[in-house]
Amino acid sequence: MSALDDNWFTEIAQGTGTAFSLRIRRKLADEQTPYQHIEIYETTDFGRLMVIDGCTMVSSRDNFIYHEMMAHPVLYTHAAPRDVLIIGGGDCGTLREVLRHPEVGTAVQVEIDERVTRLAEQFFPELCELNDDPRATLHFGDGIQWLKDAPADSLDVVIVDSTDPIGPAEGLFSHPFYVDCLRALRPGGMVVQQSESPLLHQKILVDMHTTLRGAGFGDVRTLQFPQPIYPSGWWSATVARKDEAVAGLREADAQARPFETRYYSPEIHRAAFVLPPFLQALLAAPS
Amino acid sequence: MSALDDNWFTEIAQGTGTAFSLRIRRKLADEQTPYQHIEIYETTDFGRLMVIDGCTMVSSRDNFIYHEMMAHPVLYTHAAPRDVLIIGGGDCGTLREVLRHPEVGTAVQVEIDERVTRLAEQFFPELCELNDDPRATLHFGDGIQWLKDAPADSLDVVIVDSTDPIGPAEGLFSHPFYVDCLRALRPGGMVVQQSESPLLHQKILVDMHTTLRGAGFGDVRTLQFPQPIYPSGWWSATVARKDEAVAGLREADAQARPFETRYYSPEIHRAAFVLPPFLQALLAAPS
Incomplete structure (x- = not known):
């Protein structure tokens, strides 16, 4: 068996019995x-x-998939996404995609660790190229507290772009957090949250659906996309909506989007929400 | 940096600077x-x-995605797939999916290495459970030669389920092989071939499209799916059709399929053919 020498970075995902390495x-x-x-x-x-x-x-090479899929499906589903909150997302790649939408009036990013953003500015400047947009506010602090303090009916979209649900990000996958989301969202408002691998983290996905429904969201749906550097190379985001169904792609707007995308298109938008039978069965709402 | 000890199997893909490991x-x-x-x-x-x-x-855990996507999209696109040839596919997982289709009358598998099949029978018996089907023939030999000797207009579908296009499988990605495919296929016949990672192996994908078109196929299209144990976790298959467009999903038949699938559905079928803009641009036929 070949061994990896010191010229490789390896992420060992002990809980799933997998590891992924990039040569450095x-x-x-x-x-x-x-x-x-x-x-x-x-x-x-x-x-x-x-x-x-x-x-x-x-990574410079494949982040476009994740960032486009965290931003555009939800922004092209909401009828008029004016006020957007990003929790986490310190690398600013999701913020950049959000700011490409002219219909967005304010985008607040609440990242707990300012060093993530400062290092991104230094080493991933392309992700930070819209940080100076007058519609953007970079706030460094606790996103859970920020949302607790947010006025009711003040947001259209909340994007939770966090690390895995262990450690500092754990509270972002909880009932109280989702209740605060719901309160801060206007009618028809949406939350989208990265929800791990459809193959490796099925319990997290199921728990998120249950918890989001339990918090009072009207509809919960998961979309999927490849993400080569994440465990299994297959990733998901879960979208929940206040009162309404997660539906209503603004097809014409998405088709005429005034910016370039490499992964997202309205056709990919629809395709990403199509789940294979094993996932449909797993995530079916209890009747 | 954490190191992987002897309790891991690692595939190092030197050419792409990536490695994937499973704990053993x-x-x-x-x-x-x-x-x-x-x-x-x-x-x-x-x-x-x-x-x-x-x-x-x-792997036992994720092969269902690959095998279902190598078999069902093409078999539910062809109007009446009666005679099917599988080249490679020695683990018999693709053969099993092909034999689930009652409309298939003969399925010949030509695997060069009998030991692959014998070891699959021993260690992956679930993949070999239909090997005794009277419609199946397991032939051990050179698939390139087999196809050269095949009568013209004798096949409806050719499935090329091979290893990567280096070493023994190289000839399966070549102009002469595709010309032999075309000759052996009946009008409307289709070939489907695993075509590597959309992120990591773009040159192979582009070359396949060019070579299949150059051999005279009427249409060439690529579909994509997750495959966690393959490099990047994102994989593709490329479908080419004699004379006609790769289109015409038999929706009602696929919906009423008389067997269980875990990944394939007619909705996934359509979604899998939707390519992100960067791949569309890469694979666009030269005008």
Whole structure:
């Protein structure tokens, strides 16, 4: 069996019995912040790589899929997404995709660890290119508290772009957090949250559906997309909507989008919500 | 950085700067055949794993996606798939899916290495459960030669379920092979071939489209699906059709399919053919 030498970064996902490695040229940064351990690598084939607490977060090569799919499906489903909140998302890639939408009036990003954003500005400047947009506010603090303090009926879309539901991000997958989301959202408002691998993390997916429904959301749906650097290479985001069904793609607007996308299109939007039978069965609402 | 100890099997894809590992309990078989090196492992989380020349081939846990997507999209697009040839596919998982279709009258599998099938019978018996079907013929030999000798207009579907286009499988991605395919296919006949990762192997995908068109196929289209144990976790199959467009899903038949699927459905069928903009641009036929 071949062994990986020191020229590789490996994320070992012990809980799933899998590991993924990228070949690296060198380490560009290594910081222990008050919240987590951040590393930046230069890889041989994936551009730059950000790692938090041993888990791959962002690579230059494949982040476009994740960031486009966290932003555009929900923004092209909401009829008029004016006020957007991003919780987490410190690399600013999701924020950039949100700000591409001219219909967005304000985009507030609440990232707990300012160092994630400062390192992204340094090593992933392309993800931060819209940070100076006058519609954007970068706030560094606790997203759970921020949402608790947010006025009722003040937001159209909440994007939860966090790390896995262990450690600091755990509270973002909880009943109280979703109740606060619901309160802060206007009628028809939507939350989208990264929801891990459809193959490896089925309990998390099922629990999210149950918890979002239990908090009072009117509809919950999961979409899927490839994400090569994440465990299994297959990832998901789960969308919940206040009062209404998660439906109503603004087809003409998405088709005429005034910006370039590499993964998203209205056809991909619809395709991403199509789940294979095993996932449909898993996520079927209890009757 | 964490290191992987001897309790892991790692496939290093040097050409792409990536590696994927599964935690193993023990090795169940290790054979050098005249063609290749075959290993079977018991993993902790993915059931059994077959490895050929260091590359993961099949795991108990996720092979259903690959095998269903190699068989059902093409069989539910062809109006009346009676005679099917599988080249490679020695683990018999694709053969099993083909034989689930009552409209299939003959399914010939031509695998060059009999040991792949014998080891599959021993360690993946569920994939071989239809091998005794009277419609099935297991032939061990060179698929390229078999197709060269096949009568003209004798096949409806050719499924090329091979290893990567290096080593023994290289000839399966070539102009002469596709010309032989075309000759052996009846009008409206189709070939489907595994075509690697949409992220990592774009040159192979583009070359396949060019070569299939150059051989005279009327239409060429690529479909995509997750395949967690293959490099990048994102995989593709490319479908080419004699004379006609790759279109015409038999929706009612697929909906009423008389067998269970875990990944395939007519909705997934359509979704799998939807390509993201970057792939559409890459594979657009030269005008």
